[in-house]
Amino acid sequence: MIEICVLASGSSGNCIYIGTEKARLLLDVGISGTRVAAGLRAIGVSPWELDGIMITHEHRDHVCGAGIVARRFEVPVFATELTWEGIGNTIGELPGWQRRLLDKKTGLQFGDCRVEFFNTSHDAADPVGCSFTTDTTRSWKxxxxTDTGVAGPEVLAGLAGADLVVFETNHDVEMLRTGRYPWPLKRRILGDRGHLSNEAAGRALATLITEVDRVNRPNRILLAHLSKENNRPELAMAAVTRALAARGVRVGVDTAVSLTYRDRLAPLCRVG
Ligand SMILES: [Zn+2]
Ligand SMILES: [Zn+2]
Structure with missing residues (x-):
């Protein structure tokens, strides 16, 4: 069994809770400690039970509350060496036992949960995506x-076999192009080391489901990291539904797709 709850998603803050029978983890803490504690309590988890915080990359919307949560609830924080360099002192001081190195090749193990990492393509020091797999007889993954300009073979291989996938649908290309962001920022978001558009995400998910993962396709997809300025939930959903339908995958029949919202606690999803 794995439980997942997206506590926050988007450029104003990201934080995902993942729980198994023997592990309680957070992926990124880009929201305040108060919000994390309130979000966890709302799903019946005490922040004191947390076993670890993993950081995907050093951008503020992924780390700004990590130091506070780590210190307040005595949780170790894991990031790659380059990501720690990128974080610098932005999250305050952490004692040695809480400042832990994440080795992408070996991954991490917490209780019955194995965490594996893969590279993403983003303008950060050493950005990663990850997967959580249980050691149980029927393993759940x-x-x-999120935060990737392209979702190439390495990203899709990292997601292969997952029962549930959280995937970025950051922007609608037309809204971004015609929107009020300055051109350098638009270029950054649209670039290979920026963020995935709704259409690109739809194509990548279609490839994941129909080519990479035909046998054990995800039966649930959560669309995440939607831009407040350059996207609308119905556009993200429509683009992904269209891309999947073009490859014969029926949303709601073959695979359930739902959205995570910026400032709203997404429902707790249980896998297994
Ligand atoms: Zn982000
Ligand atoms: Zn980022």
Missing amino acids: VGVA
């Missing part, structure tokens, strides 16, 4: 890939 959740994969998370």
Whole structure:
């Protein structure tokens, strides 16, 4: 069994809770400690039970509350060496036992949960996506890939076999192009080391389901990291539904697709 709850998603803050029978984890803490504690309590988890915080990359919307939560609830924080360099002192001081190195090749193990990492393509020092797999007889897997300009073979391989996938649908290309962001920022978001558009995400998910993962396709997809300025939930949903339908995958029949919202606690999803 794996439980996942997206506590917050988007450029104003990201934080995902993942729980198994023997592990309680957070992926990124880009919201306040108060919000994390309230979000966890709302799903019946005490922040004191947390076993670890993993950081995908050093951008503020993924780390700004990590130091506070780590210190307040005595939780170790895991990031790659380059990501720690990128974080610098932005999250305050952490004692040695809480400042832990994440080795992408070996991954991490917490109780019955194995965490594996893959590279994403983003303008950060060493950005990663990851997957959580249980050691149980029938193993369950959740994969998370956001903040990536492209979702190539490495990302899709990292998500292969997942029962539930959290995937970025950051922007609608037309809204971004015609929107009020300055051109350098638009270029950054649209670039290979930026963020996935709704259409690109739809195509990648279609490839994941129909080519990479035909046998054990995800039966649930959560669309995440939607831009407040350059996207609308119905556009993200329509683009993904269209891309999947073009490859013969029926949303709601073959695979359930739902959205995560910026400032709203997404419902707790249980896998297994
Ligand atoms: Zn982000
Ligand atoms: Zn980022």
